[in-house]
Amino acid sequence: MTEPSVPPPPNILFILIDDMGWKDLGxxxxxxxxTPNLDRLATEGMTFTDGYASCPVCSPTRASCLTGRYPARVGVTQFIGGHNVG
Structure with a gap:
């Protein structure tokens, strides 16, 4: 009897760039x-083109991307934690 073959784990590279416009890559x-190296990665791999921000400022959106949860659920709702504007 042979052991069932186990597929290799996926090879995922997640690049998160703050304040980048949709047309800022070649x-x-x-x-x-x-951006030749990023262009090559996109050509040889997969791109993610239909993303939506969970918050209008960067810190809560980054927290959401990295945890998969809404910013309020992880306690990140301000631009810089503990510093309210106004």
């Missing part, structure tokens, strides 16, 4: 920024 049509 692979998406940028004529200003040169």
């Amino acid at each position: 692979t998406y049509g940028s004529e200003f920024y040169e």
